Amino acid sequence: MKKKKLGTLILSALLLIGVLAGCGNSADGGNKSAAGSLDAIKKRGKLIVGVFSDKPPFGFTDEKGNYIGFDNDLAKRFAKDLLGDESKVEFVPVEPASRIPYLQSDKVDLILANMTVTDARKEQVDFTNPTMKVATQVLVSDKSGIKTLDDLKGKKIIVTKGTTADIYLTEHRKDVELIKYDKNTESLQALKDGRGDGYAQDNFILISWAKDNPGFHLIDEKLEKEAPIAPAVKKGNTELRDWVNKELQTLGKEHYLIELYNKYVKDALGADTDPYEVITEDGKI
Structure with a gap:
């Protein structure tokens, strides 16, 4: 009887070890169906992308509520090449401060929302090229x-909360009073209403807005040195990151990003701007 009980205990222990091992594989990325993996995206039949809805020319909506802009069109192209149909993308509107939390909580597979690459952000997410x-x-x-x-x-x-301008001024300019808003549109309206003396943001956004709103100008000096902007995936999702990098190389051969630049960004920055001073075709900077 004792031998029978001992055998039962050993069998139960082995089964438990097997279950725990399986759980371990899921946690460390061994499970190909993990949220955000290529397999999971294909089974789901759509790519879920966090984007801006109020930041022209990169991410905004038209009068019918369609998501358009440089980043949003790029997301559609990703869906087309990954799933065979550009409509197989679900856009999730984000604000600057919610981009990283949305990745970390698996609300989105990918962030395409004009996010500047910084060392601090690299510790929380993985950037593509x-x-x-x-x-x-x-x-x-x-x-x-x-x-x-x-x-x-x-x-x-x-400043808009969570932007590089917000982070930089908070850390390095204790001599200014920061007025923070959640949305880019709120920040720009506050500037227009005179609720602040200036608005710090990516220069592309400011140049585009100033063209349609006479009476404002950029200070020539830059707060920080020029930095890359890149799509981002959840930390450790090397599979999706590597796919995006290969996709950017393929699109580079088509000069696809330049097409998007000409469609959305050229008029905002002016015809005299060299697009290759802005775009990093092939994922190279």
């Missing part, structure tokens, strides 16, 4: 008298 490069500047009213970054001392500067 870049699609463009950008600098952070400050937009001010022509009547403000502000001409240099030194002139910002003691001023009220508007």
Whole structure:
């Protein structure tokens, strides 16, 4: 009887070990059906992408509510090449501060929302190769008298929460008062209403907005040196990251990013801007 019980206990232990081993494979990425994996995306039949809905020319919606713009069109192309149909993409609107949490909680497979690559963000997500490069500047009213970054001392500067401008000014400019909003549109409206002396953001966004809103100009000096912008995946999702990198190489041969630049960005930045000063075709910077 004792031998029978001992055999039963040993068998139960072996079964438990097998179950735990299987769980371990899922946790460390061994499970190909893990959220965000290529297998899971294909079984689901759609690519879920976090994008901006209010940040032209990169991510915004038209009068019918369709998601368009540089990043959003790129997401459609990813869906077409991965799943055979550009409509097999689900757009999830994000704000700058929610981009990383949405990846970490598996609400999205991929972020295509004009995210600048920084060392701090690299610790939380995995970036693919870049699609463009950008600098952070400050937009001010022509009547403000502000001409240099030194002139910002003691001023009220508007930022959108979670942006590189927000992070940089919070850490390095204790001499300015930051006014923070969740949305880019809220920040721009606050600047227009005079609720702040300037708005710090990616220069592409500011240049585009200033063209349609006379009376504002960029301070020539940049807050930080030029940095790459890239799609991002959940930390450890090397499978999707590597697929995007190969896809960017393929699209580079077609000059697809330049096509998107000409469609959405060229008019915003002006015809005299060299697109290769902005775009990183082939994922190379």
